[in-house]
Amino acid sequence: MSDELTPEMMEETAPDLLTLEDEDGQECTFEVVDATEVKGTRYLAVVPYVEDPANLNDDAELIIMRVGTDDEGEYMDIVDDDEELLEVGHVFEERLRAMFDIDDSELES
Template identity: 45%
Template sequence: MDEQMNEYTPDLYELMDEQGNKQTFELLDCMDFEDERYYALTPYFEEDDADKILDEASLLVILKVEYDPETGEEILASIEDEELFDRVGAAFEERLEEMFDFEDDEDGEE
């Protein structure tokens, strides 16, 4: 089997929270919504951090892309408007379900 076809390099972002703590996130998807760009990210952990993966596996972080007026660099910012956040979140949820083909297989049957 071609080894390169099995290699996956995630798009990683190191973000800092309000308390100054850094955490690495993996980009799951990005989309334009109402003339703005948004990123859906999830916490990223190395394979040896399996306990953290289980604790935060369902965490989805949605951030808005803004640009620093001085440098023009991309900045990821929280979405302050709760209604907007809910709409963007619903759009991402639908997209991610389609991308990853999630199925509710509660009884184990195919």
């Protein structure tokens, strides 16, 4: 079975929330929008979680996180390498366009 999320799976489930602690010890909660594997590495596309739909921000920044493992277990890093970010970002862009049926003509120039 594939680990990739299908549009049907996304519609049928409650938000997949992920709470992480930043460098300053503050907890940040994100909603996982999509997950996939690129060249053997697992990635998550997340947005900051907003509990009240009235406070949703149409300009919310999509954050791409790399999932890795070490001696202590699983960890996540924000992808900050430009080449890796472009490659993985393109994969997520195509997946999200299909998942949410986004047409280029709907996008602002």
